[in-house]
Structures are given as C-alpha cells and as structure tokens.
Amino acid sequence: MPFSQTPPAAEEPSTPTSWIDEIPARLAEIERAQLRRQRRVTMPGQGAQLWVDGTLMLAFCSNDYLGLATHPALAQAARDASWTYGVGAGGSPMVSGHSVANAALEQELAAFVQLPRALYFYAGYATNTGIIPALVGPGDALFSDALNHACLIDGARLSGAQIYRYAHADLAALEQALAQSTQRRKLVISDAVFSMDGDVADIRALLALCERYDALLLLDDAHGFGVLGPQGRGSLAEAGLTGAQAARRVLYMATLSKAAGVAGAFVAGDATLIEWLLQKARTYTFATAAPALLANALRTSVRLIEQGDALRAQLQARVAQLRAGLLPLCNAATGWRLLDARTPVQALVIGDNARALAAMESLRQQGLWVPAIRPPTVPAGTARLRIALSAAHTAHDVQRLVDALEGIARAAG
Numbered sequence: 001m002p003f004s005q006t007p008p009a010a011e012e013p014s015t016p017t018s019w020i021d022e023i024p025a026r027l028a029e030i031e032r033a034q035l036r037r038q039r040r041v042t043m044p045g046q047g048a049q050l051w052v053d054g055t056l057m058l059a060f061c062s063n064d065y066l067g068l069a070t071h072p073a074l075a076q077a078a079r080d081a082s083w084t085y086g087v088g089a090g091g092s093p094m095v096s097g098h099s100v101a102n103a104a105l106e107q108e109l110a111a112f113v114q115l116p117r118a119l120y121f122y123a124g125y126a127t128n129t130g131i132i133p134a135l136v137g138p139g140d141a142l143f144s145d146a147l148n149h150a151c152l153i154d155g156a157r158l159s160g161a162q163i164y165r166y167a168h169a170d171l172a173a174l175e176q177a178l179a180q181s182t183q184r185r186k187l188v189i190s191d192a193v194f195s196m197d198g199d200v201a202d203i204r205a206l207l208a209l210c211e212r213y214d215a216l217l218l219l220d221d222a223h224g225f226g227v228l229g230p231q232g233r234g235s236l237a238e239a240g241l242t243g244a245q246a247a248r249r250v251l252y253m254a255t256l257s258k259a260a261g262v263a264g265a266f267v268a269g270d271a272t273l274i275e276w277l278l279q280k281a282r283t284y285t286f287a288t289a290a291p292a293l294l295a296n297a298l299r300t301s302v303r304l305i306e307q308g309d310a311l312r313a314q315l316q317a318r319v320a321q322l323r324a325g326l327l328p329l330c331n332a333a334t335g336w337r338l339l340d341a342r343t344p345v346q347a348l349v350i351g352d353n354a355r356a357l358a359a360m361e362s363l364r365q366q367g368l369w370v371p372a373i374r375p376p377t378v379p380a381g382t383a384r385l386r387i388a389l390s391a392a393h394t395a396h397d398v399q400r401l402v403d404a405l406e407g408i409a410r411a412a413g
Contacts, residue, residue: 113225132155138160142159149195199340207247217251260302311391348405
C-alpha cells in the first residue's frame, strides 16, 4: 500500500481588518508629527485673565479684541431678551426664527457698516459655506487667496466651481487668472484681515480687478470688524468703500464673535444680492435661527463698538508696545520672525512644530497662555505663536509677555 500523508488542514481565512482599526495608528502619526490638538476647559477671569484647566493664566489667545465678551451691558441685554423671547429660536428664519430682535439687528448692522442690506447668520463658518455656493457653482470660476480661512476654502469646495488658488496677496497672479478665465460668472474671495498672519488685504486693488473682469468680490472681515475703520466699521469702511462709495459687486461678511463679543455673523451689500442669498443660502434656510437673546446682546455691542474709539486707541497702543518689544528678538540666533501686521493678530513665527510647542509650554509654566499654531492651519515650516491682543490687556500685561519671550530667546541662543 503506497505511503500516504494526511494533507494539512486548510488555513482559516483571515478576517479583513476594518478601516476603523486604522484610526489609532493614524492618531499616532499625528502625535509623532507634533500636530495633535487638545481642548482646554476655560472660564473668564478679570481683565485679560483666563482660567485654563483650573489654573488662572494671563491669556493672549482670545479674539475678543475690544474686551466686550464679558461687558455687563451685553449680559444685561441678553438677560432682558431671555424673558421676552425665551432662550431658543425654535425654527429657521424662514419659519418662525426671525424674531423682532433679529430683524432689528440686521437693519442696525446695515446702517453701521453703511451698506444697503444685511443678513444675520448664526455662525461665521455657516455664513461662508452657505453664501459661496449660492453665488457660484459648476461651470463658474472662483479665485481664492492661498491664506484664506478654512470656511472660505470649504465654501469654495462645496460650490463645485472651478477654483483658482493664487499666492497670498499676489494681485498680479490674480489678474492673470482672471484674464485667462473664460467663465462668465466669476467670484473672488479673500480674508480682509488674514487670521493667522494679521495683514490686511489691498481691498481697493481687489475691487479694481473685479471691476475690470466683471467679478464679484466677497470679503471676510472677521478680524477687522469693530477694530479697523472709522468707529470700528471695518476694513471696507477703512478702504473708503461704503456709503456713497459702496460698490454693488462687493459682499462684506463679518463675524460677531470676535470684536463684537457675542456669536454669529452677517453678510451685507447690494440689496438684490442679499435677497438672492436669503433665497439660496442653504445654511440659512435649513438651520435654526440664532436666538433672539444673542441678537439683542449684539444690538448693544454694535452701539459700544461705535462709541469705542478709546478702546481701539488702547488696543493700538498695545500692538505698538508688543512689536517694539519683539522685533529685537527676531534674529539669526533665534530664527524667529515677527510678521508685518498692524492688527491685534501678531504672529511670531518659530518654524518648527516642536519648538513652537516648547515655547508655548514655557510660557504656560510662567502663567501665560499663548497658542502654538501648526499646520494645516498655517503652511508647513511656519509654526508660530499667534498672539492675540485685546483692549483688556494692560501695558504691564504686554511687558510680562515680552519679558518671558526674551527669556526663551536667551535660552535658545
């Protein structure tokens, strides 16, 4: 009888690994790249102080540029409105959410920025991701500054329009792209004040190009409203393009969560364009309206901004003081670079992610809260400390930060 061998048992087929099982490894990659983010639990303190994870810190992280977020008049306005309107809006603006307070706020915002009409949204991100697809779509052309905020970028992607991304503030490149475009409908989108660099767009030059090539211009003035322009009316007013000089092809968007100290955003401009956005912006139509208590607080905030020249002067003094203290620290020994900006957003570029985090941690140990901003929020190799100044900061506060950074610079050298 021939020799026989029992065949080996067949191997059990391996169970395919779910893509969900890859998440821990992907998180580890983020950690190794020094890009993992962590939320902090905060509570306002006095002035520019902030409780961070239970520790009182001097904060240079808030976009509350005029110190209005804790203003008693805003709290009282919200409290009063809560008794009249309740807490929630209860429906979209198209159904039941457009309260008397919301309607009044829209009229007052339009009057304040000296444009024909305004539309009030519950959030800035939702504003841009809603109005851009309402303006352009597949077959149209969209031109975007390379350093635009993420909400403008996402709004552009959602539109389905062909996107031309031009180098930051490179108006020659923008003109070339506009000139070569064959699409009939064109939209240029740009931050007015760039949120991570703090510089201000050349708005008049942008408008001139839009006039020449029959394009609309959408400006996001999240970081200029309340701070720049006469009475804090914003970057467009500073450029002299409001009131009788307003251009119908400009849409002006600004958030109400920064210098205004509350929440939400608005877009203002030609009445017909605003009516179109009212009809077509899905993030407006299909979302619950902002509560009336916030709208009522914002009505008070607009009045305080208009009367806030002293606050803006104090803020500019702190900007000048900080720049005078930091510029000597930017040299070959440190490798630091202070970006050129006249706004409350002051970017101290460190470069390397780990070094930026180390500087942030050193400041934290000294009771100073300054965020390290890393890619993808900023371009690779430009990790930085984003120092946000406020009218709530005193000269002593700013000097304390400068002294701490001098110490870090000495250690680095």
